Amino acid sequence: ADELSLQLKWVTQAQFAGYYVAKDKGFYDEEDLDVTIKPGGPDIAPTQVLAGGGADVTVEWMPAALAAREKGLPLVNIAQPFKSSGMMLTCLKESNISDPKADFPGKTLGVWFFGNEYPFLSWMNHLEIPTEGGEDGVTVLKQGFNVDPLLQKQAACISTMTYNEYGQVLDAGIAEDDLVTFKYEDQGVATLEDGLYTLQENLDDPEMVDKLTRFVRASMKGWKYAEENSEEAAEIVLENDETGAQTIEHQTRMMTEVAKLTAGSNGALDEADYQRTVDTLLSGGSDPVISAEPEGAWTHVITDQALSE
Amino acid sequence: MTALPIIAVWLSAWGLNAWLARFDTRLTRLLVALIFGATILILWEMIVRAYGVPSVILPAPSQIWASFMANTSILWVDFVQTILKGALTGWVMGALAAIATAILIDRSPFLQRGLLPIANFVAALPIVGIAPILVMWFGFDWQSKAAVVVVMVFFPILVNMVAGLAATDAMQRDLMATWSAGYWQSLWKMRMPAAMPFLFNGLKITTTLALIGAIVAEFFGSPTRGMGFRISTAVGQLDLPLVWAEILVAAIAGSLFYGIVALIEKRVTFWHPSQRK
């Protein structure tokens, strides 16, 4: 079988269920592929791993991928299993925030960094709120691994994913009624998440292109299976979790939520979504995330072949 | 083939140093150390260029230096946040607390027997593990970093200081007994001075620990400045030259910090055989 390695953006969880299902259910085997899935972590930069030759394909958010491309790393999007963004800001109701533009200034917000800060910065640019703190700016905290800043009231709002951290806030015992959420989708600043990226040089190699095609095909099969069988998918993820820290309840819920995000995608990148992401990132005032319209940052070559049969 | 010039540079620098080392003056000692360091940097640059190592993996020293010069204001802000506020405050507080505790322990044999084994146990603890907890307790700003540093430096200094306070020899103690000196008298005039070499041993070890603690703690939450914050953010942005510029700052600050403590040690413990030469 042909070997291929996939670098995940984060630790083993239902966010990546499609790949685990494809592996577990033998979809990769069917395509004569031997896929190694490498879990990530908070300080693994998937793009760097790719640059170092540590993996062939990586799951990454588009803003980080485009920013890396500007840094001279020729990343190309070959498939986009996630149709919509699951990112949002979750605030405690007692912080009295109802309108971002009006109420954010003067507040402290928790934000993920390490390449995940771009959507937030674009949004703030959009709202024309400075992120340097002060009266009419927001104070930004580099949010750690968990939702504690909200529970401990160290921040008025924190970044959460619909499928993960939000659930943790609820699990911690705060009722939905006590929370206010702002989805990036709703604010019109959504950027594309969890896409599959590889280096340009791989696409110049026909053999590699063939492998990638088979990989994407099998992966999408995995995703669609996972969408339909969320409970089974969660169990598969759990089996693959080596930390032994995940629970079935949490993963099942995550799978259900992730299914909503992958629902609209057959794997092919939607050009309109791409353009919206690029526009959002470019609109960043004085300090945009990317400074020029990228070129060749995506290709349909793989998905076209993969989905044709 | 590309390896040949690299090996040549290495050998000739080593030869030069071997020749210089024979003179053994203050100047040549400094030169030897500098040439050694410079050689490593030159080899690094040569390797990166000769083998085309991508800069997102390992940037060349020249790129790092360029980034250092271009980002001095950012680096300064981070330096103030992490080193001056986080590491230094924590180190001073931790050291003072450890010294005070050591004196307390020293007074009570009961505490000495009870607390010291536990202190030794805690000193071997992977303290970084409590960084996320302390960030949760003390908030995002430098206070939590200082708290991590306090915990990291406390036990090594305590253990050293307790050993130091016990480092008087029997005759020195007997002398005090024949003069019927009080507790505080023998503490100030005998145990404290005798403890200084040990104390400084602890203080020196913990300078580098303090830096590491302050930087690592920033990974678990921080405001949008600080060396740890910058390093992780810059890695995420693949701005590796900036990452290494921060490392350069840390190395310079750490060496300076260590050097200053060593200098004070020299002044304070001038009488100790290891300082006399």
Place this chain on the structure above:
Amino acid sequence: MTEPVVTADKIDLTFQTADGPVHALKGVNLTINQGDFVSFIGPSGCGKTTFLRTIAALETPTGGTMTVNGMSADEARRARAYGYVFQAPGLYPWRTISGNISLPLEIMGFSKSDRKQRVDRVMDLVELSGFGGKFPWQLSGGMQQRASIARSLAFDADILLMDEPFGALDEIVRDRLNEALLELWRKTRKTIGFVTHSIPEAVYLSTRIVVMSPRPGRITRIIESTLPDERPLDIRDTPEFIALAHEVREGLREGHSYD
């Protein structure tokens, strides 16, 4: 002069060691009167140091009673009755020579000007004037030992206990210091306990010579000196001196035959 200062009554001292108990002292009886100069002599390991330490309350006897100035040895220690010179100099390396000599004075609360005056006086006595500013390691072993003697003299304790103070000195300096010590004793009539390995030294200095013997450590002979208080150095060539020295040597030899 006949008032007892130190009375040791059946003193036993046993050290518990890993290899079993060591009987350092066994049934030692001794009375030292006000103004006595008592020398202790005996083979290595016979308990001389241990006995001196017991007088100064640095060791606690495991049997018997020790009375000093009518109180217990420990009370006498707390009343600062002792000036003690150890076998090794034991100077504090972080203090200069004069700093070392003035240390007990500081501890006992002497005034600054008094301290200075006393330090100068005793430094002069041991021929160390001009070395006050040096640190201990900058002096030869003999000089260090003299500094340590000066330190014990500075605060005028009633009882002076000296453990081989002149062991590390060459003969000439030793003679001079012997004379000076004798002179000091004649003038102040301090009570002195003095350990030595040298028979001539013991005879030259003492009013009484205590010969000890090991395993277990005990007193085998007490020899009263018949020499006058006034003792020029060449008294050492008189028949009286030689006879005393001979007696001490006899006593020592007896002790040695035991092991």
Place this chain on the structure above:
Amino acid sequence: MTEPVVTADKIDLTFQTADGPVHALKGVNLTINQGDFVSFIGPSGCGKTTFLRTIAALETPTGGTMTVNGMSADEARRARAYGYVFQAPGLYPWRTISGNISLPLEIMGFSKSDRKQRVDRVMDLVELSGFGGKFPWQLSGGMQQRASIARSLAFDADILLMDEPFGALDEIVRDRLNEALLELWRKTRKTIGFVTHSIPEAVYLSTRIVVMSPRPGRITRIIESTLPDERPLDIRDTPEFIALAHEVREGLREGHSYD
């Protein structure tokens, strides 16, 4: 017996210290012949140790020439000409007493059985039989010093250099070891350099007594002994002995008047 083993010709030795140069030796001339027993005596700090170390090539003179057995001192050292006893025992604490004594033998490549035999012989000589299995810290200071002497004797070096080897011992043991050393010398006719602070010891042991004086360190007198080779302990009471001792004392006193 008249063949020169050591010739020192105008030896200077200056230590550079932070406080300025220390002239430890200045223009020292001395010839030591095969079979001589030379004692060095002089006040503390006069350079006795330094001179002995220079003979053994442990210090390099800053001026003058030192010849040993017709070669340079360092060549002689490499030819393993010296047995050296330092002022302190200097035993290696991780080796037993017999391990310590056999260490130089191991280094010089003696066979195992030869080593054992030699170790036993010298342990016997210094009266330490039975203590071979003990570690240094289990012995009293005097026993340690004897072990260190045994170590220097074990490999039969031509030249024996001893720096105050008996300083830490009591008089009786010292007498016994003096006798043993003299006996050894008479039997083997080794060349011996011996540093001491004791005038009687110097006179009792030596064929020649070198009196030194400090600042700068130099030789002030060389006294040839008139005593016979056969010397019972009570030779020390003969007028001849006393006259020699007196002469040495005179020489010493001269040296002292310089400082």
Place this chain on the structure above:
Amino acid sequence: MSRVLPVLTVIAAIILVWYVAAIGMNAQWAKDQAARADTTLTTGELIADTLSQDRPVLPAPHQVAAGLWDGLAGQKITSRRSLVYHAWITLSATMAGFAIGSLAGIVLAVGITHSKVMDQSVMPWAVASQTVPILAIAPMVIVVFASVGVTGLLPKAMISAWLSFFPVLVGMVKGLRTPDAMQLDLMRSWSATRSQAFWRLRLPSSMPFLFASLKIAVAAALVGTIVGELPAGATSGLGARLLSGSYYGQTVQIWSALFTAAALAAGLVMLIGWIERMTLRRMGLAK
């Protein structure tokens, strides 16, 4: 002398302080929750709540004990939920790193004591090397290693080696230089070769220093491994447990992993202490 009573007393005091702290630190959440639910708590209820929360700020000792017990004894040791399994992963990388680090430290120290050039050039840079925040760049280090094809246990071990070589280097240099002038002069007077002086004098006299620094080094190696596991995408090991506990706010899990790590450190230090005693006793250095 008995240490048991004092140690137990101090432990009891620590546990007491811990309980009080747990009540204090968890109270805010309990009150907030009550406020959100529109109820008020009696003091008794409050205390009971603070000692039994699911995600306490500071878990109470009995919660940690339960977590530890479950992790250590409540699982098959091959299970990924077993702390024994994770401790083993961490231990193996620690041992590898410790071995590499202490070997490097010893070799460098021997070089430094025998070569002037090494002494003058290596030492200052060894100090500088320790000021590099290796822990902060651990993930990068692991990526760099991966890019040259080194993966698995070795990258983690390299980080712990980096942290553990320094104490060994410093201690060994000091140890190899402890023989005093007289001991060295004796060797000279016997005309011993450099290697004879090394094996028979310098090495034996450095043993106490070596063991003292090995104890520090093994603790440092453990820290290195855990940090290597923390963010670097390791999926097993105590560091990964700490991380995932932190990620999901499972404070009990964090503390259990922490205590396991502490026990591991204590065990390793004790093991070296035992080897030290055996060695020194055989060398006659233990009194």
